[in-house]
Amino acid sequence: MTSLHKKVILLLIISASFCMSAFAQKNYLDIDRLIRVGLKSTGKHKKFQLEPSNGYLEIFDNTNKKAVYTGKASYAVITYVRKGTYKITIDGKKNFLNLSGEMLFSPIGKPPNFMKVKVAKRKSRSYRGSIAIVSESSFLFAINQIDMEDYLKSVVPSEIFNRAPAPAMEAQAIAARTYAVRNITRHRKNSSYDLCDTVHCQAYTGIVKEIKAATSAVKNTEGKVLTFADVPANTVYHSNCGGILICSTAAWGGKEIPYLVSHRDGIKGQELFCNVGTKIKKKKISDLKLQKPVSKLIVRSYPKTTKKRYHKNFGHRVGMCQDGAIGMGAIGYSSRQILGFYYPGTRLVTLNYARPKKAPVPEQKPGKRVIKPEPIILAMKPDKLKDENLSEIKLEFPLNPTQLNAIESSQKSDKKSVIRTLKEVSESRESKKAGFRKVFWNPSQPDISKISTN
Numbered sequence: 001m002t003s004l005h006k007k008v009i010l011l012l013i014i015s016a017s018f019c020m021s022a023f024a025q026k027n028y029l030d031i032d033r034l035i036r037v038g039l040k041s042t043g044k045h046k047k048f049q050l051e052p053s054n055g056y057l058e059i060f061d062n063t064n065k066k067a068v069y070t071g072k073a074s075y076a077v078i079t080y081v082r083k084g085t086y087k088i089t090i091d092g093k094k095n096f097l098n099l100s101g102e103m104l105f106s107p108i109g110k111p112p113n114f115m116k117v118k119v120a121k122r123k124s125r126s127y128r129g130s131i132a133i134v135s136e137s138s139f140l141f142a143i144n145q146i147d148m149e150d151y152l153k154s155v156v157p158s159e160i161f162n163r164a165p166a167p168a169m170e171a172q173a174i175a176a177r178t179y180a181v182r183n184i185t186r187h188r189k190n191s192s193y194d195l196c197d198t199v200h201c202q203a204y205t206g207i208v209k210e211i212k213a214a215t216s217a218v219k220n221t222e223g224k225v226l227t228f229a230d231v232p233a234n235t236v237y238h239s240n241c242g243g244i245l246i247c248s249t250a251a252w253g254g255k256e257i258p259y260l261v262s263h264r265d266g267i268k269g270q271e272l273f274c275n276v277g278t279k280i281k282k283k284k285i286s287d288l289k290l291q292k293p294v295s296k297l298i299v300r301s302y303p304k305t306t307k308k309r310y311h312k313n314f315g316h317r318v319g320m321c322q323d324g325a326i327g328m329g330a331i332g333y334s335s336r337q338i339l340g341f342y343y344p345g346t347r348l349v350t351l352n353y354a355r356p357k358k359a360p361v362p363e364q365k366p367g368k369r370v371i372k373p374e375p376i377i378l379a380m381k382p383d384k385l386k387d388e389n390l391s392e393i394k395l396e397f398p399l400n401p402t403q404l405n406a407i408e409s410s411q412k413s414d415k416k417s418v419i420r421t422l423k424e425v426s427e428s429r430e431s432k433k434a435g436f437r438k439v440f441w442n443p444s445q446p447d448i449s450k451i452s453t454n
């Protein structure tokens, strides 16, 4: 219990800092790292069951901006009642009736933390981040509110060979991130999420897909995207090009795209990169005699009408050849060289959320600030707390149940950090006009990710 509550405290520190209004993509560099993925493959249902991985749950009313419940929960069942109305039952005992709009369910407790989503007749899936349940006319629908980088940890292994060398894995991570950023508004017109979890956007099945190598690749390329003419590039990829990549016009018609040109998948006089890649998939790198990387990779484009190939291709042959990327990675090329080869002329940039933070704003003198209370429904009565604990917390708004829990269960040595934490939470509440938090915690905060599944 002690270590769990230490984590709860840690989670408090990092809550409260996300603003979703940035979804309108004015500048892709400013994109919010918190994204919303519509769980289309799970589908619409009359009933959802959510299970927080550590037995603690926060429910936040995203429509009315208030906490509904924080505390112990093995599972929560959300049931459609009638048009636009649903109810939540926690552990088959506590009921929250006549609910509408969107509720955000966040697992809290010791990381790694995730939420299992169960619906009738389907295999359950677990997701990092939070799950939002939205009522849609006569059904309920789930949205995974998740950190972009955590989302990619699941997407990347779905898209590439699991034992791909690190540079190829990293190139894939950058391509997938770029694709997500480029398409971040594609569902916004008719839905309240950014991307869906099907191949329409990128296949995403949650935590089950994650592997160590892909997680490292995502971490090593944090926030990096490929751009051309100051917009995210169209980082299309395919399985195997057949030895010669073709230009986008030859594949799909339309305007020529300067970085999606036709060229040989390799260097003249050397083995094709995708041939090397196919061998790597069958044998260990150490068992193969590989060519050496050249210092100057030059892409010589073929006529745009070329559809010539050396062997059978798999996929549309435009952009990055994944087997080729695997071959290049094994030979010793870096992810940047791989991307430069398959998307010549593009630039690698880092999204603002992954850039070093500006110096923190200096603390204001105590006593000067007025903390406006947030309406909070207490799920636990304050009289359960020992007075001596509460007397040390000098805050001018009602504490939420998680905070109360944290104080109650924390050991004496932790009191200072609890107080500091609560102050930080109160300050960040004040700074956000539109609701003090959209998500209770952010799984990719540095403090947390160190102890995550990696």
Ligand SMILES: [Zn+2]
Residues within 6 Å of the ligand: 187, 195, 196, 197, 198, 200, 201, 202
């Ligand atoms: Zn989609």
Ligand SMILES: [Zn+2]
Residues within 6 Å of the ligand: 240, 241, 242, 243, 244, 265, 273, 274, 321, 323, 324
């Ligand atoms: Zn190829």
